[in-house]
Amino acid sequence: MGWDALPLVDAADDRPLIERRAVVRGDFLEMQARTMIERVPQAAGIAQRWAVSPYRGCAHACRGCGARAGHRRLGLDAGRDFDTRIVVKPNAVARLRADLARWGGEELAVGVSGDCYQAAEETYRLMPGVIGALAEAGVPFTVYTKGALVLRDAALLAEAGAQVAVSIAFVDERIRRAVEPGAPTAQARLELVSSLVEAGVAVRVLMAPVLPLLSDAADQLAATVRRIAGTGVRAVEPVVLRLPPGTRAWYLEWLGRAHPQLVTRYEELYDRSGLPSADYEGRITGQIAQLCRVYGMECGPVVAQRREPRVAQLALV
Template sequence: MFSCACHIGSMDQSSSQIPIRRKTRAALSNASGRFDLAREAVDDGWYAEPEATSVVTEIREEVARSLISYNRSPDLPFDRSINPYRGCEHGCIYCFARPSHAYLGLSPGLDFETRLIARPNAPEVLRKELSARSYKVATLAIGTNTDPYQPCERDFGIMRACLEVLQEFNHPVAIVTKGTLVERDMDILADMATRGLVRVGVSVTTLDPDLSRRMEPRVPAPARRLATIRRLSAAGIPVRIMTSPLVPGLTDHELEALLAAGAEAGADAASWIMLRLPREVSALWQDWLREHEPDRAEKVMARLREMHGGRDYDPRWGQRMRGEGTYATLIAQRFKLACRRLGLSEKSPALRCDLFARPVQAGDQLALF
């Protein structure tokens, strides 16, 4: 359900399927999602320069009726998560969350990174759901679909307000982000860390700033993300460096260097996930490869298919994150050896759930003792 929309700029809907390089955007097309009507680009003669060099971000507000999403995936370390935003302006071309935009009738391509949805009432809904007598506490994950610290969070502040609710309830939370705006909330995170209630994962996919800018155009530079790890760690907040996704034939040679940089910055743990290409992501990724890395395109896709039984992607539990076969095994061994050498843990201690308590709210009956 949408409230009165809050628009920031507007979006050029022309050239929706024609591959065009747009400034600071990763997707080269805006093809229809699987639930949308087909789109066809038409030149009506009005545009003297059909190859627009930029696309402005549009943000709408959504009134959330529920917030906590539950999953039963056996290969995920959490069973619940929340998303303050739909879509992500960071625009990582490889993002496995892109297909989720299709459920909104929007394209997983440019729409995903330019037509965003904010959920300003998320903190109020979260408070209501945590206050329910039937609620059973477990670590809540944030950032597993779209980044809670993407640029629009600076204006909306939804993530910070949600953290304030979790802090009040003493609720454990695991955060994943590429955004340096997480530093703004170090006061809350440091306080929660003293009680074993929080862990932050910072994703660093490459140390090459040029490749990063092309592959994840609106994400802070790799060096800047490493600085964020350093600042969070110095504040006493446990931080994991996430070398994800690892791209075979493109970034895999950086694995040890990424882990070493994370350890030097103060990370105490590490993780990795192989590049995943579910649904519409595969075509978007291959378009990007042909445009930006044409000499490596065949090698990258051959490696991926080798790990997924000849397909671009294998969605089976236990296989989708890492793949299988000789190459996947080699990456896993390299990761394990590097972590052992650098003193990085592959599995972090469980966050505390025993401190969870519903705060007294207006209308509650006070206890006599």
């Protein structure tokens, strides 16, 4: 049974579900996971269909984060609560090992419901065990992050043959402060990518999310790809902003305050599921692909290769 299957109503207590079930330690809400491998929403825009997330919620507070709806299913809001009330799965490693014993070997994304190298990881240190479990099972995986703490585990990631996708959607610091207020600067992330390349980690840049009418001008895209190319990375994966339920209301509320003239255009551009117009998305990703060719980089998702398990595993009967 996954997180989404937990009941939301308890007649004896009207507090949010997570507050009734979790151990509260400051801004962290510790809750034992019943499963660690969860389906990736189709609207996420990444290649993997399944994900592992030691944390739910994210202190980076990115307004367009597509994982916000998960907090609503726990009785919290998808806005401020998602940014400040981080759900921690302290049994993540043990539960993941149990799940992997029955796993078919399909590639996994790590860190979809909340950045796995946000500040909470400094306290709980779950990722070394997660990396070890995935490496021992021989399961290919991609870590999605904006956090410099990933460098702590660079040797483990390189040895495991993991892919690391660092998100850098734009290099305009004014935009970053407005839409990613808790995240490292673009310059810090560019330096992070360079360090991962030097450490021998298979790293690519997730150019996501490209923000319609805010960070999608030709000169903005060109500046971003040029700066990315300077890190020595060889691959870029572009993703246009998604606005699934939970994210849409939070993002459009901000847009209405900061750029009210753009709200109508966004409503025309996005369908009910939160996906952008196919024509618009194709135009933007096509521009980025062309820029990548100019700088000698690959463009698009990377197919991870399955590795042999590190240790012999018993056949399941």
